[in-house]
Amino acid sequence: MGGAGPNGLPMTDPLDHVFAALADRTRREILTMLLEDDMAVTDVAEPFEMSLAAISKHLGILTRAGLISQEKRGRVKWCKLEPDALRDASIWMQSFGQFEAVNLDAFERFLEAEIDGPSGGSDRAD
Amino acid sequence: MGGAGPNGLPMTDPLDHVFAALADRTRREILTMLLEDDMAVTDVAEPFEMSLAAISKHLGILTRAGLISQEKRGRVKWCKLEPDALRDASIWMQSFGQFEAVNLDAFERFLEAEIDGPSGGSDRAD
DNA sequence: GCCATATTCAACCAAACGGTTGACGATGGG
DNA sequence: CCCATCGTCAACCGTTTGGTTGAATATGGC
Missing domain, CATH: 1.10.1200 (Non-ribosomal Peptide Synthetase Peptidyl Carrier Protein; Chain A)
Structure with missing residues (x-):
């Protein structure tokens, strides 16, 4: 899986992804929203002034970091906080x-x- | 620099800097080193395989995030963890x-x- | 005064980031 | 079946990041 650096340590720490994901206000706000309830992608995007595609990318980053999970039910994809x-x-x-x-x-x-x-x-x- | 967003919220949260600073393995390792003792820039750089200038930049980022402080005594600049x-x-x-x-x-x-x-x-x- | 040491600055580079737009694949309802 | 809705993909764009190198700026020792 993750290659190893010269130290024997993995080159990309999972913490890299977590902290990088947290280093953006939009994504932190999304996490705060999900604290209250699971939400569909469109509903997550609604209060923001950016495109749906941008929010979709943010959600991808949060997912890759393991901070949320996404489950598709019907044509709606539900986002859930993963603490x-x-x-x-x-x-x-x-x-x-x-x-x-x-x-x-x-x-x-x-x-x-x-x-x-x-x-x-x-x-x-x- | 600190303008206000459409929400009245500041556009760049201090947390942005903190999390962004933590999102890099090198910088996290530097923090771990400083946990044991205050260190000069050259000594911080020594175990890493990158240039001194690169480390100097990393220390600047950590300083901007408030995670460390730097104090120059003589010609040596000492780095200190700021928890x-x-x-x-x-x-x-x-x-x-x-x-x-x-x-x-x-x-x-x-x-x-x-x-x-x-x-x-x-x-x-x- | 001269030289070595400690650190930063400036210019440059490739890659990643955060955003846009437009087209596209699913899915569900009338 | 047709169409609106949900969400992602792909290409593009400007900015930031993380690194390099070489020159410049203190500072201290002899």
């Missing part, structure tokens, strides 16, 4: 993580409260 | 890692409290 790839990148970043400022314990407590809490949560429109 | 910029990106990513269909308003309140809170606000060294 696992982000988790890998997040883990990489935490190795730098002095993170004095952010209290990760508090963050985890917050997450648990949110997920267990308010409305039992997942009412996805499938 | 704060990474913290912001990490916080952004965490919103995707663990959330399913969670209350984003509460998440934003959490972030504001965390960022404004513990150390009297974000004092970025630009």
Whole structure:
């Protein structure tokens, strides 16, 4: 698969794709939209002022990075957030993580409260 | 440079620079090296198989992203890791890692409290 | 003062990026 | 069957990226 560089390390790290995908505001906004719900390509494109083809390319980049998945049902292609790839990148970043400022314990407590809490949560429109 | 887009949002988010800087294996390796110790430019360049000028450019990109700082002492320029910029990106990513269909308003309140809170606000060294 | 060292600058290059447009293949509805 | 809709493909364009080289600019040692 991936060729190996002189160090024995792969020449293209999956992190390359993840971070490169995140380095664009449009794509980050798309991810934020998909956080709320799965969406069709056309609906993803709607709020943006660029062509459908451009959004299609962005979605391809996000897919290649593993940040989303796309499933075609009928003539509609549904886009779905895939948080696992982000988790890998997040883990990489935490190795730098002095993170004095952010209290990760508090963050985890917050997450648990949110997920267990308010409305039992997942009412996805499938 | 920082014009405003049609949404009133800035056209170039600081996160653009951070993620773009991280999207290159060489730069990630440089950050890893700096994790252990501050280093001079020449020493940073030594293990790589590219020119010193190329490394100098990479360091410029990392500096522009706020991921490192450079201080010239004598004729040597010392490079130092700046974890704060990474913290912001990490916080952004965490919103995707663990959330399913969670209350984003509460998440934003959490972030504001965390960022404004513990150390009297974000004092970025630009 | 002179020379070696440390780092950047400037010009150049190929490749990738982000966007456009227009044509094209699927698919589903009346 | 016909046609509108969904989405991608292909070609093109200007800009950015990641690298090279060679010259230039500090700075420090002797």
